[in-house]
Amino acid sequence: MNINQLIHERYSVRDFSDRVIEQEKLNQILEAGRLAPTAKNLQPQRVYVLTGETVIKTIRQITPSAYNAPIVLMIGTKTSEAWVNPYSHHSSAEMDASIVTTQMMLAAWELGIGSVWVCWFDVEKVKKAFSIPQDIDIFCLLPIGYPAIDCVTSRNHLNRKSLSEMVSIIDNQ
Numbered sequence: 001m002n003i004n005q006l007i008h009e010r011y012s013v014r015d016f017s018d019r020v021i022e023q024e025k026l027n028q029i030l031e032a033g034r035l036a037p038t039a040k041n042l043q044p045q046r047v048y049v050l051t052g053e054t055v056i057k058t059i060r061q062i063t064p065s066a067y068n069a070p071i072v073l074m075i076g077t078k079t080s081e082a083w084v085n086p087y088s089h090h091s092s093a094e095m096d097a098s099i100v101t102t103q104m105m106l107a108a109w110e111l112g113i114g115s116v117w118v119c120w121f122d123v124e125k126v127k128k129a130f131s132i133p134q135d136i137d138i139f140c141l142l143p144i145g146y147p148a149i150d151c152v153t154s155r156n157h158l159n160r161k162s163l164s165e166m167v168s169i170i171d172n173q
C-alpha cells in the first residue's frame with residue numbers, strides 16, 4: 001500500500017476483533033514511533049504498551065475510548081528532554097508525541113491493524129493506575145487491534161473541510 005492510498009483509506013477503528021496482534025507486527029508499529037522525527041532529535045517520547053487482562057480492564061474503566069482493543073499504546077514524553085523554542089518558550093514535547101503517534105497509527109494501518117487516537121481520558125488517573133513517573137507527561141492513547149469484521153467508519157469520517165478553507169497561499173506576485 002502506498003502512503004497516499006493509506007492516508008485515504010485509514011479511518012478510526014472503534015470495534016476490534018479478538019485476533020491477537022503478532023509480536024513482530026507490534027514491534028514494527030513501535031519501530032515507526034522510534035524512528036519519528038523529533039525537535040533537535042532529542043527523542044523525548046516514551047511509549048507504554050498496555051496489555052494483559054488486568055491492565056486492559058483498568059484502561060477500559062478509565063476511558064470508554066479504549067473500546068475493545070486488545071492493546072492500548074500510551075504516548076508521552078519525558079518533557080525535560082524536549083526542545084524548548086527560545087522565542088515562544090514552548091516545549092516541542094506535544095508535537096514530538098503527535099508525530100510519534102501519527103507514524104505508529106499509519107504503520108499499523110499498513111499492517112492491517114486499526115487504531116484510534118484518544119485524548120478523552122484523565123491523565124492523572126492513568127498515571128496513578130500505571131505508576132507513571134511524575135516527570136513523564138502523557139498526551140494520548142492509541143488503542144490498536146485488527147478491526148472487527150463488520151467495523152465501519154464513523155458517520156462523519158469523510159466530513160473534511162475543502163482545501164480552499166484550509167489553505168492560504170502567500171505569494172509575493
Ligand SMILES: Cc1cc2nc3c(=O)[nH]c(=O)nc-3n(C[C@H](O)[C@H](O)[C@H](O)COP(=O)(O)O)c2cc1C
Binds near residue numbers: 118121
Ligand atoms: C487529538 C485527537 C483526539 C481524539 N480523541 C478521541 C477520543 O478521545 N475518542 C475517540 O473515539 N476518538 C478520538 N479521536 C478520533 C477523531 O474523532 C477522528 O480521528 C476524527 O473524527 C476523524 O475521523 P477518522 O479518524 O475516521 O478519519 C481523536 C483524534 C485526535 C486527532
